[in-house]
Amino acid sequence: MGVTGASPGRAEEHPGPVMDRDEVDRALARLGEEHEAIETSLLALQDHAGRRLLEGAELTGVTKDRWASAEQAITLLWNYFDAYSAALTAARELRARRRWPNRDDLVALTDRLRGASTTVAGHAVHSSPSAAPSITGPAKLSERFSLEDLVSRMNQLYARSLDMVVAADAVWSALPARIDLLSAELQRTRSLAHSVGVRPGEHPAGDELESITRELSALRGQVVSDPLAFWSPGPMSSAPGGGRPDTDRYDRAALALEDIRREIEAVLAVRQDSEERLLRLRDVLSRADRTLAEARAARGEVLAKIAASEVPAVSGPSTALQERLAAASEYRRHAQWHRLSPLLESLEREAEDELLRARESLTAVTAPLAVRAELRGRLDAYRAKVARHGMAEDSLLIERYDVARRMLWSAPCDLRAAEAAVLRYQRAAAEVLVPQQPGPHDRTGHQGES
Numbered sequence: 001m002g003v004t005g006a007s008p009g010r011a012e013e014h015p016g017p018v019m020d021r022d023e024v025d026r027a028l029a030r031l032g033e034e035h036e037a038i039e040t041s042l043l044a045l046q047d048h049a050g051r052r053l054l055e056g057a058e059l060t061g062v063t064k065d066r067w068a069s070a071e072q073a074i075t076l077l078w079n080y081f082d083a084y085s086a087a088l089t090a091a092r093e094l095r096a097r098r099r100w101p102n103r104d105d106l107v108a109l110t111d112r113l114r115g116a117s118t119t120v121a122g123h124a125v126h127s128s129p130s131a132a133p134s135i136t137g138p139a140k141l142s143e144r145f146s147l148e149d150l151v152s153r154m155n156q157l158y159a160r161s162l163d164m165v166v167a168a169d170a171v172w173s174a175l176p177a178r179i180d181l182l183s184a185e186l187q188r189t190r191s192l193a194h195s196v197g198v199r200p201g202e203h204p205a206g207d208e209l210e211s212i213t214r215e216l217s218a219l220r221g222q223v224v225s226d227p228l229a230f231w232s233p234g235p236m237s238s239a240p241g242g243g244r245p246d247t248d249r250y251d252r253a254a255l256a257l258e259d260i261r262r263e264i265e266a267v268l269a270v271r272q273d274s275e276e277r278l279l280r281l282r283d284v285l286s287r288a289d290r291t292l293a294e295a296r297a298a299r300g301e302v303l304a305k306i307a308a309s310e311v312p313a314v315s316g317p318s319t320a321l322q323e324r325l326a327a328a329s330e331y332r333r334h335a336q337w338h339r340l341s342p343l344l345e346s347l348e349r350e351a352e353d354e355l356l357r358a359r360e361s362l363t364a365v366t367a368p369l370a371v372r373a374e375l376r377g378r379l380d381a382y383r384a385k386v387a388r389h390g391m392a393e394d395s396l397l398i399e400r401y402d403v404a405r406r407m408l409w410s411a412p413c414d415l416r417a418a419e420a421a422v423l424r425y426q427r428a429a430a431e432v433l434v435p436q437q438p439g440p441h442d443r444t445g446h447q448g449e450s
Helices: 021-047 049-056 061-096 103-114 147-195 204-225 248-305 319-333 337-365 367-388 395-408 415-433 440-449
Strands: 118-121 142-145 231-233 243-245
Touching (some): 021 061, 021 103, 049 061, 049 147, 061 103, 061 118, 142 147, 147 231, 147 248, 248 319, 248 337, 337 367, 367 395, 367 415, 395 415
Antiparallel strands (some): 231 243
């Protein structure tokens, strides 16, 4: 309310020493300023949008209970204010009688300004000014206050009434509009979902959309009728309206809708590029089948040409993937995009895995042929090296070369024996290619000749 009264004393307390004229005039000026501040605050509360909404709303729950108490508090506030105004007017009239008040006037003015001389009659009032303003105190025929006590009591009632009004108004200002915007977004998402076959009972996202629709409808009704149920008071806040609207339920609905919206967008993307993705899938599976066929043919060649070697078996093409690919084509043909979307994603992963498996199978099957090709290359490389050094006619090298070559170019080829033959040829070639060092006798003969 913006008015700070003195700490309320007991109504029976004596007003204290008699005030002089200057003290009386200062007290009247201060009380007049307080009166204006109180009146301004009460009129602002009366015109507050939240209070008008509370008066016209069909309230339920905690808001209904607190508004019933607040209405009584506001009525009592005006009664207190009327009593305060009357007391202040009477004091002013008494002071205006004489420019220089006598002692009897000063005693009367002291009693009016400091003593418990203001009577509030016919209302349910509290026995203690510090009691909570629930307007449930014991009913009395009347109660007497000092003006400062009355200001303190009005401050308490005003702060609690304003807190309730501001809190309700803050919730109404924040949540219903946001719920309406989210509901509009929900309707757009539902239209998109229906266009791609995402409907209740046919797809989990369709059921979730219906659940969010019911939640938003219930949430809006509860917010409108019981706004204080969605108010979180601020910690350690004594100011009216200290806190914030509780948006947890709204936030959960918004997040759930966002997840569904992304899912629907993914389904829409599937509708736009499904043909291209299906073509790529067919190409990947075709390449995998061709690679497996090549591996099977290579296995037959290896078994015919390589002896004493374990050749892994080669599986056939994946019929399960082909069946699922056919199902995907059917989904596209019948515009069942919500079914096609997850199926395409899994097929794309599995098709790449299938192609990788086929390539690994081909590599494993053809490994013996690669070993034979490496041995052939090594043998020819050493023969060329020997020829460059003019040792191609060495009988031992010719013999060992012929043995290794027959093994490598015959079928079936024993890789282990052929590798051993190539190593023998390498060692013989290495020995022949090492330069001959002169012996001791050669060095002596050369010295004699010199």
